[in-house]
Amino acid sequence: MTTIAFLGLGHMGMPMAMNLVAAGHRVIGFDPSPSARQAALDARVEMAASGGDAAIHADVIITMLPTGRHVLNAYRGSADSPGLLSVARSGTLFIDSSTISVADAREAAVLAVAAGHRALDAPVSGGVVGAERGALAFMVGGDGNDFAAALPLLEAMGERIVHCGDSGLGQAAKICNNMIVGITQIAVAEGIVLGERLGLSHETMVDVMSGSSAQCWALTTNCPVPGPVPLSPANFGFAPGFSGTLMSKDLGLAEEAFERVAVDARLGRMARAIYRDFAEGSGADRDFSAIIDTVRSGCTAT
Numbered sequence: 001m002t003t004i005a006f007l008g009l010g011h012m013g014m015p016m017a018m019n020l021v022a023a024g025h026r027v028i029g030f031d032p033s034p035s036a037r038q039a040a041l042d043a044r045v046e047m048a049a050s051g052g053d054a055a056i057h058a059d060v061i062i063t064m065l066p067t068g069r070h071v072l073n074a075y076r077g078s079a080d081s082p083g084l085l086s087v088a089r090s091g092t093l094f095i096d097s098s099t100i101s102v103a104d105a106r107e108a109a110v111l112a113v114a115a116g117h118r119a120l121d122a123p124v125s126g127g128v129v130g131a132e133r134g135a136l137a138f139m140v141g142g143d144g145n146d147f148a149a150a151l152p153l154l155e156a157m158g159e160r161i162v163h164c165g166d167s168g169l170g171q172a173a174k175i176c177n178n179m180i181v182g183i184t185q186i187a188v189a190e191g192i193v194l195g196e197r198l199g200l201s202h203e204t205m206v207d208v209m210s211g212s213s214a215q216c217w218a219l220t221t222n223c224p225v226p227g228p229v230p231l232s233p234a235n236f237g238f239a240p241g242f243s244g245t246l247m248s249k250d251l252g253l254a255e256e257a258f259e260r261v262a263v264d265a266r267l268g269r270m271a272r273a274i275y276r277d278f279a280e281g282s283g284a285d286r287d288f289s290a291i292i293d294t295v296r297s298g299c300t301a302t
């Protein structure tokens with residue numbers, strides 16, 4: 001049994017923590033949100049009064065927080081609350097599963113190692129449903145021995161776990177993946193709206209394209225029109241799924257990365273702008289495949 005401090009019991013963190021408990025580990029949770037605390041207590045997850053109290057006896061500290069700023073602040077602490085790095089026992093394994101920038105992930109790892117600890121970035125894909133089913137994909141950056149030590153815990157929460165390389169490369173894999181998905185979801189929406197206008201039915205389009213070179217996840221799993229793929233969010237009023245807000249956030253992280261390493265990602269830049277507008281408008285709490293509405297709204301009468 002491993003003693004795990006789990007910080008961030010929101011949409012993702014809560015089911016992940018519950019899967020660790022179900023696998024026989026001791027999980028001590030912390031979340032400042034009253035509703036998250038109540039949900040955790042209802043689910044019989046042991047709760048601490050602060051992040052530091054959760055961390056003090058832990059072998060492993062997992063963070064599942066909104067942004068890189070949250071992660072770095074929790075690691076470093078503030079004037080009124082000590083940071084996780086200073087209260088953890090020497091050699092504690094820090095695993096950050098939040099989606100944050102590559103630069104922030106590398107900084108977090110450098111800080112952890114300088115304080116005498118071990119660190120992995122281990123962002124996930126699979127969303128809330130994947131977290132609930134223990135079926136997440138983990139993309140992991142950090143030392144190979146630390147990866148091996150974390151593997152049994154990651155396997156309690158996920159099904160596909162890939163060691164991507166050194167610190168930050170888990171986050172790198174995550175944002176490259178999401179940039180591709182974000183772009184292809186727009187491409188699928190434009191193709192389908194064009195087909196509609198030319199007189200094709202949705203069923204015919206998906207039938208043709210799913211067996212041709214346009215085949216992709218955005219079409220055959222996250223199909224943005226109801227009907228051809230019965231479980232896609234379009235059949236449920238675009239209930240996420242993966243919200244426009246989260247896609248906009250991830251494309252912002254991708255943009256930060258491609259600008260820093262001077263990659264001319266023109267489609268990535270356009271997709272970033274499109275999802276930012278979408279998230280600020282009707283897409284905030286809808287699955288990102290509802291971007292098809294943005295495409296339709298730009299069409300003029302024929």
Ligand code: NAD
Pocket residue numbers: 007008009010011012013030031032033036051064065066067070074097098099100124125126127128241242243246249
């Ligand atoms: P969420 O907002 O539901 O949960 C985050 C939780 O962190 C909140 O409950 C918040 O109160 C808590 N928190 C903030 N500061 C804290 C601190 N110092 N200590 C302890 N807890 C603190 O967000 P989420 O949807 O669970 O996402 C978490 C992370 O996972 C994000 O980085 C997100 O981008 C990423 N992610 C989300 C999804 C998804 O589908 N929701 C999928 C993949 C990755």
